[in-house]
Amino acid sequence: MMYSLLKNTVVGPAVRRLFRPEVIGAENIPAKGPVIFASNHLSVIDSIIMPVVVKRQVFFLAKAEYFQGKSFKGRLTSWFMKSVGQLSIDRSGGAASQASLDTGVEVLDTGRWLCIYPEGTRSPDARLYRGRTGIxxxxxxxxxxxxxxxxxxIDTEKVMPIGASRPKPGRTGVVFGKPIDFSRYRTMHADRFVLRAMTDEIMSEIAALSDQEYADVYASTLRKKLDAAKN
Structure with missing residues (x-):
């Protein structure tokens, strides 16, 4: 109820007015059943714009820090994230990583829609980076x-770049490709070669829809190098 109220009366109208998202390929989205949306990740507002242009609620796995603020702003952020379908995950690795995967699987097993950013973090320079195998x-x-x-x-990094405290008005876009069927892998052992093949296929399809340059390294690796260079 809260999600529909926010989407239809507050978030949706504001997003359409400020960012004017052009939608291509919405007919490729199945009408029912579970779906994973595998998206590139240019800006924090990707998780706000994309859900507005589809019919059903989309759940995201968001870092736990968004839900842990004790100040008024922190509590407001936590309330908003929960209200729009963001699910808290611990990204510290090990058992925490498996718990995050379990959360995503639970969303799918209950027939809901889940969006994953296979790159694992926002692109530091608008290029498309190597996908991680969690998906x-x-x-x-x-x-x-x-x-x-x-x-x-498309162009979400222009209306809210990394480091910006608030977005600015501008035209954006969302492109949905045709469904990828991975049923042929269901009987295979989930070794690293199978996981990598599946992930690379997903990233290849994203690249084919995008005009982004592809970099065959992890985005987090580059971000660490950039952060180190600043210090």
């Missing part, structure tokens, strides 16, 4: 075969 693990752990919809966010 493939979810696909193989789900109780049934789940279609993957490749998604490309």
């Amino acid at each position: 493939a693990r979810m696909l193989l752990q789900a109780k049934e075969s789940v279609p993957v919809i490749p998604v490309v966010m």
Whole structure:
């Protein structure tokens, strides 16, 4: 109820007025059943714009820090994140990482929509980076075969770049590709070669929809180098 109220009366109208998202390929989204949206990630507002242009609620896995603020702003952020379908995850690794995967699988096993950013973090320079295999693990752990919809966010980094405290008005876009069927992998052992093959196929489909330059390294690796260079 809260999600629909925010989307239809507050967030949705504001997003459409400020960012004027052009939507391409919405007909590729299945009308029912679980779906994983696999998206590039250019800006923090990707998780606000993309859900506004689809019919059903989309859940995201968001870092736990968004839910832990004790100040008024922190509590408001936590309330908003929960209200729009963001699910808190611990990204510290090990058992925490598996718990995060389990959260995503639970969303899929209950027939809901989940959006994953395979790059793992926002692109530091608007290029498309190597995908991490967590999305493939979810696909193989789900109780049934789940279609993957490749998604490309366009120009969101221009209306809210990394480091910006607030977005500015501007035209954006969302492109939905055709569903990718991974049912052929259901009987295979989830070794690193299978996981990498599935993830690379997803990233290849995202790249085909986008005009982004592809960099075959992890975005987090480059961000660490950039941060180190500043210090």
